[in-house]
Amino acid sequence: MASTASSHALTLLFVSYCILSMASLSFSCPTYACEKELNLRVYLHQVVTGQPNNNEDTMVRSPNALSFGSIAIHDWPLLDAPAPNGAVIAHAKGMHAQSDIKGSAGWFTYHSIVFEDARFTGSTLLAMGMTPPNGQWGIVAGTGEFANAHGIIKHTLVNETFNVEIYRQLDIHAFYTPETVNLSTE
CATH class of the missing domain: 1.20.5 (Single alpha-helices involved in coiled-coils or other helix-helix interfaces)
Incomplete structure (x- = not known):
């Protein structure tokens, strides 16, 4: 027994x-x-619709004086310096819509930040939020090196030329699980 x-x-x-x-x-x-932590400062370079070398285009134009209801697509370069000759680190590819009827909170922006630099090539961060002159976007996901990303991007207006060409400083603070970490035994 x-x-x-x-x-x-x-x-x-x-x-x-x-x-x-x-x-x-x-x-x-x-x-x-x-998880790993990412702290990165880059500069978003925006050239508005209708300008030479624009990197956004209005798809739906609103007759409203504050542009409420307008929708634009964008492919904004993220540079290492707030100057047109800065090295491209990534591109913010997405859309923004004027969803604030008073116009005070800015545009609702959502995009995939696609990295081009040698270290993070092809990896993405997905971010969204309102875009007043200064504010934050939430990082809601990521791919590649930035799998399972979450965090925030603080954006600050650093230079604006007649509402035609705009530079924003982006301070990216994210946590992510690199794809090299294997969480399963498949």
């Missing part, structure tokens, strides 16, 4: 070991422990 109980205990132990060995590595590396 004792050897049968020992045999069952050993079998249970062996089966438990097999189940645990097939389980996610998250037991040994919970997501929060594997």
Whole structure:
């Protein structure tokens, strides 16, 4: 009888070991422990619709004086300096819509920041939020190196030329789980 109980205990132990060995590595590396932090300052360069070398275009133009209801697409370069000859780090590709009837909160902006620099090529951060002169966007997701990203982007207007050409400083603060961290044993 004792050897049968020992045999069952050993079998249970062996089966438990097999189940645990097939389980996610998250037991040994919970997501929060594997997360990395990104702190990056870049400069968004916006050239509005109708200007030479524009990097946005209005798709729906509102007759409203405050542009309420207007929708534009954009492909804004993110540079290492607030100057047209700055090195391109990434592009913010997306849309913005004037969704504030009073016009005071700016435009609702959502885009995928697609990195082009050597370290993060092809990785993306997905961000959205209102765009007054100074504010924040939420980072809601990411891909590639920035898988499972979350955080904020503080944006500050640093230079504006007659509402035609605009530079915004973007301070990106994100947490992410690099794709090199394998959370499963597939």
